[in-house]
Amino acid sequence: NAGVTQTPKFQVLKTGQSMTLQCAQDMNHEYMSWYRQDPGMGLRLIHYSVGAGITDQGEVPNGYNVSRSTTEDFPLRLLSAAPSQTSVYFCASRRTSGSSTDTQYFGPGTRLTVL
């Protein structure tokens, strides 16, 4: 298993540009989520999904869109990038059909800089 993969690893954008951060998992996990991590801070939840076709907002959803058309993929879209979105983005997944305490698996992160 590759686990949770994220692309790209690094990205530099100009203010106002749009882009999509990719996240994929090969563990057939129902739940997937996106977090952002600013320097010296813990992770904050942006959006999450409990299955294909179902998404919901987390703690800091403004400026981001998501969709979940397949179990494997959960892309995060920045429609008009702003410097405040400079951060490290982590994708995570877990089963929902197993034990209630199944753990979450995190990807390696995407480091985004918005100029």
Add this chain to the structure above:
Amino acid sequence: DAKTTQPPSMDCAEGRAANLPCNHSTISGNEYVYWYRQIHSQGPQYIIHGLKNNETNEMASLIITEDRKSSTLILPHATLRDTAVYYCIVNDGGSNYKLTFGKGTLLTVNP
């Protein structure tokens, strides 16, 4: 906001046990205590979790007080590779899959 309180940083000598405390005084009866760690800006990695009994796995031990208001993560023989930020998280499992991360404890293992 996070329901846990952890010291911002700790030091430990290589080969010694590292004991990382966490206060969760408002924990509910159905909430578990989870520990994750993050090594140098990599994605967080699961370590261990528990409800009320002490737990041990190949990575660490988790000691939960009888009143469940605090816990301690123990790395029995810390190595330089254990230098990381350690997060203590409470969560009821069930259908609440969202993890709430605080700032965690930066553990530095010194040679």
